[in-house]
Amino acid sequence: MGELSTAQVSDVLGAYVESGAVPGAVALVSRRGEVTVDAIGVTEPGGAPMRRDTIFRIGAITMPVVAAVALMFTEEDRLGLDAPVDLWLPELASRRVIRSFTADLDDTEPAQSPITLRHLLTNTWGFGLFFGAGDAPLRRAANELRIMNGPPVPENSDSPDEWLRRLGTLPLVHHPGERWMYSIGADVLGILLGRASGQPLEQVLQERVFDPLGMVDTGFFVPAAELDRVPPAYVSDPRSGELHVYDPGQWGTEWRERPTYPSAAGGLVSTVDDLLAFGQLLLAGGRVGSNRLLARRSVASMTSDQLTPHQKAGAHVFPGFFERHGWGYGLAVTPSGRFGWDGGLGTSLWVEPESETIGILMTQRSGMPLQSDLYRDFWAALG
Template identity: 50%
Template structure:
């Protein structure tokens, strides 16, 4: 990792590897290209690593029988009731058929609600962009308040029938709105009570006034994506359950160890096992993914990716976690009693990032017993 910093691939990186009670943390480089040194308590935009945290929040309500996995969400989210579905993904917005069934909580957790990331010049994508409900890089300032956001989403037809295919991201943002309505509290307050406070995650939040600790956000070409005094320096109207959180390496380690230990004081062991079990069918995988073959060696649980085949040194069956498109990664390997965290702030797709690949390769090559 130091070599990547020395070459200028990233200005800095924080890594944590924990196995069988032994923890190693390295803090390398700077908070910005010309900035102050990184600190162990530096804040990072964890983007899509927010998704597992939101899922855990929802599962605490499932355990209390406040929510049920296979109940429709219509009563709480009437904007999503009585859905219409595009006849084909290329169809105009008016060319629809009725939904075969209602959207459920399980659909939100597994991204099978019928709406999400879609690549291509389709009418539905243009319409979603116009309404600021499309899937793209996290930009908290661009989202309207939750009720208005959901109203706009409800104006659009679904891209696929509920339960038909995996479509990335939107399920977590809808889940965040659901949690606010069910709990009667803002999402940060709800997650604070259910996840952050029990685990001592004192620095995890949707914004910060402590901008001196917030790392400069970059695109993959090292042009600035978001400065410390930018979008995450003030409370947004929409608290994104899919990509909104800031966190630190130690807060994320506390979350990872809760999962590895079987839920700690937050969830039961059977719930963690369910959350980290592949929920996608072969038919759903065949029509889903970021690129062809994406699900050949992985599946999706509740808010986490689950490895299903041993296709690289670090891609091992049973390993689970998720990454953030702004340069972060978190994984748990129960078989090795191992957790790992990588924090940079240079955007990129993890599967193709040499920093990501080299970090995880280095983690696993160090295992001797």
């Protein structure tokens, strides 16, 4: 990244707002401690102006937050990085692996190794989002068991224990450590942290990350007094580009109540300033002020590529992704040392250590890594 051009960032975001591609956006850029924020557009067509403290659904940016806590647990010897998780997650002990994705569910073989914390952190534990293979028996079973529903509607969700019990009835797709499969491992990791700590995941994150960093607006739900800061979330029609409401804002949002099952893969809401605090923690090598939350070596491991070429092979979730990226613990990394991740509901957080830059983009229009023009144009504007 070169010299910061805030005018260029504003122009890029303003063009998307003017075209109607997104109602509004909030962008924060910190370079060597100098912070600029742009709040552009409105929360919804005809709605209130977008504000710096607008609360967004950050989706998969939840993952690195949870991963950071997992590494804290390894530093305290609560969990071992390469120890089997069977003690805490007996539902996943003695796994069996389906012989092919299209095979019958009983056509399996014993897993060659147990699942470890490292497998969960790197999405190589053997199960994840399915792409391709049509109406395969395993895909049908996973859908029937509601394994991959995303952040749940609070009043209709099961407990984490019930979700894990259902998941444990299915075979793995790959042997642990064999291939990268996205997302589901983060939810399993959240359950592991709750059981290992004896606390609800929300409380673990609050005590370990949110309170120490002053992340006052981050959580799995929005208190009633702050619901006016939640805009609607939209998905765009792939053909017409027209926006459709995915989740209403304010009192209609799914995030208005504490969920029975807090999703560690994508359930958090947050603000640009809260995510800045988390980005600063990683940029500073685990330190916040005079306090150290994470060892420098843990941050270095978290933000380094942990995958082998074999583990990356056949990972089809984001086409072309591993041609330019690797995966650390809970986030993506690039050969240049840049690291971070994006949320599918329109958010992005990346850190570039060399230029000491933290970039945060918050919108309410869905987008996927490498497939969102808005994401790509924002980062190009930073130089």
